[in-house]
Amino acid sequence: MDAAPSTPGPALGIALVTGACSGIGRALAEQLGARGHDLILVSQRPAELAQTAAAITARHGVSAHDVVCDLARPQAAEELFAAVHARGLSVDILVSNAGFFFFGEAVDAALPQANAMLQLHVVTPSLLCTLFGRPMRARRRGHILLVSSISAFRDVPSISYYGSSKKYLRGFAASLRSELGVYGVNVTCLTPGATATALYDPNVVPVDLATRLGVMMDAKEVAAAGLQALFERRAECIPGRMNRLLAHTAALLPQAVIDAARRHAPWLPPIKQPPR
């Protein structure tokens, strides 16, 4: 159900945000609304989605359409594209943000969870770029923001599925940017570091403590940095000075140091060792 009557999008263009009900996606949607963009908000929770759409419309006076979709299914991208088309809307800004996280070694992963992560982080964002990128290329304008992660900069044990899928997204964004840039369509990759959101199970990751210690950023700051980079047509954005330092330093370290640092991080779930 739409939160506001369907009206033609303003000259600013319509922004579609996946994972728009919470965390970084919610902040991105709010800030795009504040900039005057009409919105298409996507999530798998109908009630939260309708509430989010209504709140953004009330605050910023933009239209906010909601589309309920589980993006971790193989046919999700085509269904979402068809749903947007059926409403007569055209997307000028695509923000692929939806994601989830789990700790665990790859061989221990539950197959449905691993499969869902690859669908949500790899298949669906790629196909959304193909489907929504085609009309952008034809119109010779548009923006695509792909939300990857700082974990894309190194290969970290215990997050093989998460980190590698985010690494794929970062690479995909870079080559898509080259392909579409010559048509005037901008592609930016947002690679946040640790951010205080519902992504983490608070029983596993001490989100409150990390926030108090300044280790985790606020989702609003991350979103603001991402949108600034997007509209400045930058290739990539690592929000936060500490995260930029971390990403660039980590890129110089041997893999053995990354492995050792992860294995000896007492605040993260332990990695198994073979019995002696």
Ligand SMILES: NC(=O)c1ccc[n+]([C@@H]2O[C@H](COP(=O)([O-])OP(=O)(O)OC[C@H]3O[C@@H](n4cnc5c(N)ncnc54)[C@H](OP(=O)(O)O)[C@@H]3O)[C@@H](O)[C@H]2O)c1
């Ligand atoms: N928080 C961090 O430290 C951090 C760091 C780097 C990168 N990121 C990335 O930032 C993005 C946003 O995460 P967040 O931190 O803001 O966490 P979040 O608050 O948990 O938000 C994740 C969003 O993804 C949506 N989502 C998850 N599974 C979905 C599915 N199957 N279909 C449709 N939507 C789905 C969720 O919507 P529903 O509620 O409807 O499921 C939710 O709105 C993710 O891609 C994440 O990997 C986060």
